[in-house]
Amino acid sequence: MKLIVTDPGGQTHTLEATPGWRVMEVIKEAGLPMRADCGGCTACATCHVYVDDAWLGKLKPANEEECDLLADSYVQKPNSRLACQITMTKELDGLPVTISEDAT
Amino acid sequence: MNSVYTTDAIIIGAGPVGLFAVFELGLLDMKAALVDILPKVGGQCAELYPEKPIYDIPALPVVTGQELTDRLMEQIRPFEPKFFLSQMAESLTKLENGHWQLKTDMGEILEAPVIVIAAGGGSFTPKKPPIKEIEKFEGGGVYYAVRKMEKFRDKNILIVGGGDSALDWFLNLQPLAKNIALLHRRDEFKAAPDSVHKMREMVAAGNGKLIFGEVAELHGDAPAVSAVTIKTKDGEIIRHECDCVLPFFGLTMKLGPIADWGLNLEQNLIPVDTEKFQTNTPGIFSIGDINWYPGKLKLILSGFHEAALMARAAYDIVHAGKKFIFRYTTSSSDLQEKLGVK
Numbered sequence: 001m002k003l004i005v006t007d008p009g010g011q012t013h014t015l016e017a018t019p020g021w022r023v024m025e026v027i028k029e030a031g032l033p034m035r036a037d038c039g040g041c042t043a044c045a046t047c048h049v050y051v052d053d054a055w056l057g058k059l060k061p062a063n064e065e066e067c068d069l070l071a072d073s074y075v076q077k078p079n080s081r082l083a084c085q086i087t088m089t090k091e092l093d094g095l096p097v098t099i100s101e102d103a104t
Numbered sequence: 105m106n107s108v109y110t111t112d113a114i115i116i117g118a119g120p121v122g123l124f125a126v127f128e129l130g131l132l133d134m135k136a137a138l139v140d141i142l143p144k145v146g147g148q149c150a151e152l153y154p155e156k157p158i159y160d161i162p163a164l165p166v167v168t169g170q171e172l173t174d175r176l177m178e179q180i181r182p183f184e185p186k187f188f189l190s191q192m193a194e195s196l197t198k199l200e201n202g203h204w205q206l207k208t209d210m211g212e213i214l215e216a217p218v219i220v221i222a223a224g225g226g227s228f229t230p231k232k233p234p235i236k237e238i239e240k241f242e243g244g245g246v247y248y249a250v251r252k253m254e255k256f257r258d259k260n261i262l263i264v265g266g267g268d269s270a271l272d273w274f275l276n277l278q279p280l281a282k283n284i285a286l287l288h289r290r291d292e293f294k295a296a297p298d299s300v301h302k303m304r305e306m307v308a309a310g311n312g313k314l315i316f317g318e319v320a321e322l323h324g325d326a327p328a329v330s331a332v333t334i335k336t337k338d339g340e341i342i343r344h345e346c347d348c349v350l351p352f353f354g355l356t357m358k359l360g361p362i363a364d365w366g367l368n369l370e371q372n373l374i375p376v377d378t379e380k381f382q383t384n385t386p387g388i389f390s391i392g393d394i395n396w397y398p399g400k401l402k403l404i405l406s407g408f409h410e411a412a413l414m415a416r417a418a419y420d421i422v423h424a425g426k427k428f429i430f431r432y433t434t435s436s437s438d439l440q441e442k443l444g445v446k
Contacts, residue, residue, distance in 0.1 A: 037225055037357055039402075043152040046356070068294050072267075072353065074234050 119147020130183030244327020
């Protein structure tokens with residue numbers, strides 16, 4: 001299963017993802033720049049990513065905590081999500097995400 | 105202010121690992137002082153996730169960040185640690201007697217033979233809004249914290265943000281201010297509903313203004329501020345007169361001055377050995393999330409283990425020449441006396 005990540009420098013990486021892992025974990029494991037300060041407990045926005053528009057509908061909607069954190073970001077876009085709140089599943093094989101400024 | 109506080113170990117960071125280090129040092133007859141930039145103890149546990157459950161603390165199947173902090177405080181109470189909160193460890197110098205002198209940004213001076221860096225992800229610093237040249241106005245018209253309320257008496261204050269800090273300061277500064285306004289990007293607030301309700305009442309009574317939008321530009325003879333340009337939620341550009349701008353956008357973690365202490369940082373982490381958890385500089389130890397060694401796992405429980413071994417090594421520095429005897433709290437009446445249970 002693949003996760004396709006564009007880093008802040010614009011370079012694209014194809015990562016091998018394990019089902020059940022959070023997108024944040026896959027990105028960190030690969031050593032790409034991602035702070036994820038709070039370790040995935042929806043307490044910060046330092047794993048903020050942009051999800052490819054075509055894939056947005058396949059994701060579980062963001063909960064209130066995630067929405068609040070994203071709403072406070074200065075670089076929020078309609079396709080903003082926290083990578084710690086996206087779990088890799090079969091349907092998300094090939095998911096393209098771009099790491100935001102908040103995460104670096 | 106300028107008197108020197110002397111102790112056995114200065115711990116930088118009062119998170120769970122820094123707090124537990126007090127215990128391990130205490131058992132081995134070493135006193136400790138802790139320095140932390142936050143106004144409270146607990147570090148990330150208390151600041152980022154006080155109410156979130158943690159499941160991997162040995163023998164505590166579930167504990168929240170705040171409970172863990174409270175329990176650690178109870179555990180270290182017998183050792184009477186000294187806390188220097190709301191201040192940042194700024195500079196570190198070696199004295200002629202081999203001890204270290206640490207200065208904080210509040211002017212406190214601490215001295216000890218042992219330094220323990222337990223600074224986790226770094227020090228919490230206010231998030232800055234992306235406003236052009238905001239740095240130029242910091243300290244003159246832009247403030248990220250309120251240290252003395254009097255400073256804001258009879259001022260035209262603009263508070264920016266929608267969280268608890270923004271709302272609390274709107275409510276607290278309103279009676280002092282000449283004029284006060286709250287600027288938030290949308291008509292939804294993260295702050296406690298009670299504060300939001302009070303704020304709306306004040307605004308309705310004409311004691312303050314509520315504006316939806318964001319600051320686009322700061323004006324004034326820097327560092328003084330005389331006005332801001334606001335881009336409102338509806339896209340309108342307005343000019344708002346004010347002399348104090350207080351943005352409250354939460355905290356982010358930055359390594360801070362520790363980066364300049366010559367500790368051979370690798371990717372903002374401090375390399376240590378796994379016998380003593382000492383850095384490349386004898387007498388300076390590092391434990392918890394901020395250190396690195398092969399196999400490192402950023403777990404609170406790993407930090408606790410590191411604290412125990414650090415204390416063992418620190419003993420040989422603080423009590424140089426004294427024989428170390430390893431004892432258990434279950435059987436040593438001496439240790440039990442220190443813990444106040446005997």
